[in-house]
Amino acid sequence: MFSTRSVLLALAVSSAAAPFALGSAPERRLVIVGGGERPPAALARFVAWAGGSGARVLVLTWASGEPKASCEALVADLAPHGPGTTLCSPEATLDAKGKAAPLDAASRGLFLEELRSATGVFFTGGDQARIMDVLDAELLAAVRRRHADGVVFGGTSAGAAAMSLRMITGDGDFTVLDGDQVVVREGLGLVPGVIIDQHFVRRQRENRLLGLVLKHPDERGVGIDEDTALLVTNGRKAEVVGKGPVLLVDAKGRDRLMLTVVRSGQSLDLGKKP
Secondary structure, three states, X not given: OOOHHHHHHHHHHHHHHHHHHHOOOOOOEEEEEOOOOOOXXXXXXXXXHHOXXXXXXXXXXXXXXXXXXXXXXXXXXXXXXXXXXXEEOOOOOEOOOOOEOOOOHHHHHHHHHHHHHOOEEEEOOOOHHHHHHHOOHHHHHHHHHHHHOOOEEEEEOHHHHOOOOEEEEEEEOOOOOOHXXXXXXXXXXXXXXXEEEEOOOOOOOHHHHHHHHHHOOOOEEEEEOOOEEEEEEOOOEEEEEEOOOEEEEEEOOOOOEEEEEEOOOOEEEOOOOO
């Protein structure tokens, strides 16, 4: 039999613990696809993390030169996993050189409204620079805030590259192992301490990532192959799914690098270097 004192003690402990539980930070989750085919296991996880049948998915097509087709293809890939609703973002306007312009006032307001109600946001492929051309300081802050609130974010190809704070643009001289020859700019910054590259093994992109890690040894290179995804929780716990590997690149001293191959089904801690 419980005594009155033990009941009161239990109530006191419960009351003290409740605010902590309610105030706990939500999990921050990412589904980062290296391009090519989007692994069904990755899309299933994205939808599940976004709320399953209650998910409200916003597809951001700003990287693409064919936004309507790009959105429709992603929506079709997500459909078998049963999200509640999916919608396409307002399109960005491209100039004659393919550079994206900031959203006009109406599109900007619509995007912020859709972002506020979304439980999942997915960036399509194309040119990652266009994503950052659309996202001015206010819109970028809104995206980062929603991620911190627990909205799951995904991206493929260009959408994967944009996840880094130090974003590889795709411009530069990649015939040499020299980080100074790799053009970078600010990205979304949703996964701390790493530089993400995509289509990694298929397109032999090791020079640019290795060069950047040599130049920025405090950051970890993460090369995601095509048909492969990295599922990340809270910027650290990660799992590989799909057909190809993920390569980790770590600086181990001047002009010394360590490469680690992580295959489908294996897990890793992005924040723990060997």
